[in-house]
Amino acid sequence: MRYFATLLLACLLIACSSPLVGVPENGKRWYFMHNCYACHGKNANNGKAPKIAGLHMNYSNFNRRLRNAKSAIMPEYPDNKISDQDVADILSWLKSLE
Numbered sequence: 001m002r003y004f005a006t007l008l009l010a011c012l013l014i015a016c017s018s019p020l021v022g023v024p025e026n027g028k029r030w031y032f033m034h035n036c037y038a039c040h041g042k043n044a045n046n047g048k049a050p051k052i053a054g055l056h057m058n059y060s061n062f063n064r065r066l067r068n069a070k071s072a073i074m075p076e077y078p079d080n081k082i083s084d085q086d087v088a089d090i091l092s093w094l095k096s097l098e
């Protein structure tokens, strides 16, 4: 019994620590679908809001930034709007830009 509990715990730890791998092509789609472009621009560097193309931000900070924007202008995107996977996708697309 204890053996199985240990095994289960090990599996959970591995599953939880494996980072989400973003897919840039999908990220581009979510970026337009969620209207990020309306403020940040179609190339993410040509809108009224700050440039986020080539963003230097790690996944957890980016995720926190979207979930809790603390902004009077930028809306918040809870995970029932944009999933963690989609957040990873958007970030990978932004990082692929100049």
Ligand code: HEC
Residues within 6 Å of the ligand: 031, 034, 035, 036, 037, 038, 039, 040, 049, 050, 051, 052, 055, 062, 065, 066, 069, 070, 071, 072, 073, 074, 075, 077, 090
């Ligand atoms: C209504 C306009 C608006 C929309 C829509 C919007 N943003 Fe923003 N965003 C802003 C503004 C303005 C700022 C900077 C000032 C602030 O935080 O209020 C910002 C800041 C950010 C930052 C922080 C940049 C930095 O260098 O710290 C990130 C990342 C970001 N936005 C990503 C996104 C993503 C991804 C989307 C779509 C899911 C999005 N934004 C949608 C207006 C917007």
